[in-house]
Amino acid sequence: MQNIDYCLEQQNDRTRCSSRDGIPERTKEPDMKYFFAIIGLACLFAGCGRQHSGYDRLLRSPDVLFYHVPVGLCEDYPEETTTLKIIRKDMEFLRHSGIDLLRISFGWDAIESERDQYDWHFWDDYVRMAVEEYGITLIPYVCYTPQWNSTGAQDTLNFWSYPPVDYEQFGVFMRALVSRYSRWIKSWELWNEPDISAYWRGSAADLARLVRIGSNAVRETDPEAIVVLPGLAHRTEFTRELFRDHGISPFVDVVNIHNYFETWHPSPVEAIADYVDEIAAIVHDYGDHQSIWMAEVGYSTWRVGARVSDHYQAYYDYEHTLDYQAIDLFKRLSLVAATNKMAAIAWYELKDLPQVEDVIGDNNNRNLGVAYLDHAAKPAAGALMFFNSLFSQPYRGITTELTMRRQPESDSHVVGFENEDGSVILVAWLRTADVQKRGDDVSGEVKDLRQEKIDIVIPRALSGTATLYTELGDATAYEQVERSAAETLVRDLTLEGGKIAILHIQ
Structure with missing residues (x-):
């Protein structure tokens, strides 16, 4: 994605990014009651203190059964326009949201704009504040190529996306960076989305060379540090080449x-499990039990008519709205967590961008936050807090163990989880982006009148109460549960188009 912190105005009034018109204005103030109420729910489910701090929680052992997947946020910080006041507001938002994991970016091109001349001033203040004052676990990625070392130096707008002339200089920079911040940071991701030419104009072989040099520099400087393969935009064959053909393991x-299905990709969000499985298969076949992160995943609150992007058109009227972003967040996180393959997740992003700021890509980039630019919470912030509170203990996906009874050609999708304490969570909805079932209306304003009732058989004897939640944590008792010595039957769970049902059975 869409690294906003490099969409900066360049010398001589040149910019490296483009923008479009037609951005919708913020049309309503968010209802904040849920945002603060969720804090109480977090204490109910998880307690109010921080748990499992540090970097060890970000590595998942392949033989672990129950695992708690940390879920954080992403945020980019243009050094030229970010102030300490903005940073502190971000940190306070994280604190009030119960988030202590944050993916950020260090700009090689910004910090070392001249060879061997480093400008650390912004990052010295930022890192100390985030880690020492707010207890944030930072997981940065590092890129892009400074103009003085770019093979495309003559391309004054896009020099940063070209491979370096001298790859070893990336190692020199990584040694300086890791040495300076190893006290606070123990994870280093080496580049970002190299599978698309907007961010890397070299080949997979070129990228492998860069990662090898960067990895050696990180490990020689801090043997305790985690080295992260650059976040993949979507092209899994690129990852396969790195492992199979270039020995990156x-x-x-x-x-x-990364994942932005239904925003920058036509696939339905339900296909995210297949995406994760394909990456896991590559690691299994050619790797050495590397952990998998989805440390950039999102869904925008922007559209013009039916158009969301060059790759996705909305069909229903609720798609890419504030309320539906919250629903999408909960089901997207549930889908990823249910794979039993994920070690950490970070939602993109904390807050929206100024509507006049240049961005790489389209206007979705300005409207991905769980908060507005002024840090007022969108509904998605409440959904994120509720997800983290409900999934606060180690758990495992049990979707394949469930039996669903539903109508023929059902649109329903269900994922299930078993908590370490024996309770079960079910998350269910009607699929939104099933292109085969869409009609001819291309306005993007179709009313979703679908409704289904399904039964779910859980092969567990559950004797406790059942509670039905919305994505924001609004709770009602659920009475349609039948129990026996061998199984629990959830009867007549009602699913409606554009909504989500979250059932917790003790």
Whole structure:
């Protein structure tokens, strides 16, 4: 994605990014009651203190059964326009949201704009504040190529996306960076989305060379540090080439992948499990038990008519709205967590961008936050807090163990989890982006009148109460549960188009 912190105005009034018109204005103030109420729910489910701080929680052992997947946020910081006041507001938002994991970016091109001349002033203040004052676990990625070392130096707008002239200089920079911040940071991701030419104009072989040099520099400087393979935009064949053809496995501890299905990709969000499985298969076949992160995943609150992007058109009227972003967040996180393959997740991003700021890509980039630019919470912030509170203990996905009874050609999708304490969570909805079932209306304003009732058989004897939640944590008792010595039957769970049902059975 869409690294906003490099969409900066360049010398001589040149810019490296483009923008479009037609951005919708913020049309309503968010209802904040849920945002603060969720804090109480977090205490109910998880307690109010921080748990499992540090970097060890970000590596998943392949033989672990129950695992708690940390879920954080992403944020980019243009050094030229970010102030300490903005940073502190971000940190306070994280604190009030119960978030202590944050993916950020260090700009090689910004910090070392001249060879061997480093400008650390912004990052010295930022890192100390985030880690020492707010207890944030930072997981940065590092890129892009400074103009003085770019093979495309003559391309004054896009020099940063070209491979370096001298690859060893990336190692020199990584040694300086890691040495300076190793006290606070123990994870280093080496580049970002190299599978698309907007961010890397070299080949997979070129990228492998860069990662090997960067990895050696990180490990020589801080043997305790985690080395992360650059986050994949979507092209899994690129990752396969890195492992199979270029022997990248010994140089990385984590494989990071990104996902924006239904925003910048036509696939339905339900296909995210297949995406994760494909990456896991690559690691299985050619790797060495690397952990997998989805440390950039999101869904925008922007559209013009039916158009969301060049790759996705909305069909229903609720798609890419504030309320539906919250629903999408909960089901997207549930889908990823249910794979039993994920070690950490980070939602992109903390807050929206100024509507006049240049961005790489389209206007979705300005409207991905769980908060507005002024840090007022969108509904998605409440959904994120509720997800983290509900999934606060180690758990495992049990979707394949469930039996669903539903109508023929059902649109329903269900994922299930078993908590370490024996309770079960079910998350269910009607699929939104099933292109085969869409009609001819291309306005993007179709009313979703679908409704289904499904039964779910859980092969567990559950004797406690059942509670039905919305994505924001609004709770009602659920009475349609039948129990026996061998199983629990959830009867007549009602699913409606554009909504989500979250059931917790003790």
